[in-house]
Amino acid sequence: MPAYPVLYSFRRCPYAMRARLAIMASGLTVELREIVLKNKPETMLAISPKGTVPVLFVENESKVVDESLDIMRWVLEQTDPQGFLPQADTDSATPDERIKHCDQLIQRNDKDFKPCLDRYKYADRYPDFSQQEYRQQGEVFLLELEERLQGNDYLLGDKASLADIAIMPFIRQFAHVDRRWFFEAPYPNLQRWLNNWLESPLFLSIMTKYQPWQEDDEITLFGRNQP
Ligand SMILES: N[C@@H](CCC(=O)N[C@@H](CS)C(=O)NCC(=O)O)C(=O)O
Numbered sequence: 001m002p003a004y005p006v007l008y009s010f011r012r013c014p015y016a017m018r019a020r021l022a023i024m025a026s027g028l029t030v031e032l033r034e035i036v037l038k039n040k041p042e043t044m045l046a047i048s049p050k051g052t053v054p055v056l057f058v059e060n061e062s063k064v065v066d067e068s069l070d071i072m073r074w075v076l077e078q079t080d081p082q083g084f085l086p087q088a089d090t091d092s093a094t095p096d097e098r099i100k101h102c103d104q105l106i107q108r109n110d111k112d113f114k115p116c117l118d119r120y121k122y123a124d125r126y127p128d129f130s131q132q133e134y135r136q137q138g139e140v141f142l143l144e145l146e147e148r149l150q151g152n153d154y155l156l157g158d159k160a161s162l163a164d165i166a167i168m169p170f171i172r173q174f175a176h177v178d179r180r181w182f183f184e185a186p187y188p189n190l191q192r193w194l195n196n197w198l199e200s201p202l203f204l205s206i207m208t209k210y211q212p213w214q215e216d217d218e219i220t221l222f223g224r225n226q227p
Contacts, residue, residue: 004031005030005031006030006031006059007020008055009032009034009054014170018169022071024202024223025084026078026081030222031221032221076162102162105163109166113138116134119134121177139185145187145193149190
């Protein structure tokens with residue numbers, strides 16, 4: 001059997017979700033190793049001592065990719081049949097605009113929105129502000145996405161891209177803190193976008209539950225084209 005790239009993953013981690021979404025969208029097959037955050041496998045820590053998931057290990061290239069966005073880009077650069085990686089628009093006067101928007105949106109998610117999400121979700125650990133105030137801080141980004149989705153099915157226009165699958169797991173987590181609030185809030189386009197992703201075959205296919213990996217287990221393949 002050929003050696004597949006190995007993905008260390010944790011089902012509920014939004015960073016791991018975005019990596020699994022990119023892998024599933026690419027059609028690449030990997031070996032999936034579900035981990036428990038409180039008991040990380042030595043084999044994972046040996047290749048990535050910082051101890052976060054996801055980690056992708058490509059043994060035949062001696063390559064360790066341990067940032068979720070880098071994993072997404074790496075797998076989609078191998079194969080991207082549905083065109084998730086935004087391409088420069090060669091007809092436009094500003095051909096790289098799509099790529100720039102994509103990067104900026106993901107940066108806003110990771111650098112600005114994610115800290116608000118953590119504070120909103122675990123407000124009792126951050127007593128400086130109330131949970132509602134943390135939610136309001138997060139709403140700045142929700143509003144930005146809502147405006148982008150006006151008249152568009154996806155964040156970069158009429159086609160699903162890296163931006164959608166990189167950001168979606170974090171909006172899902174924000175929505176799940178208080179679903180009732182989220183789905184009654186004045187963000188109809190964002191609600192539609194999130195619901196479409198939650199119900200999509202792509203998302204459903206990355207949320208399968210696996211038992212935590214152990215060294216002598218049979219390998220678990222992950223990907224839509226697995227043999
Ligand atoms: N910047 C990293 C962040 C990954 C991250 O923080 N993952 C969390 C799980 S959601 C983690 O592994 N935390 C380590 C721990 O809880 O021990 C990436 O994009 O991959």
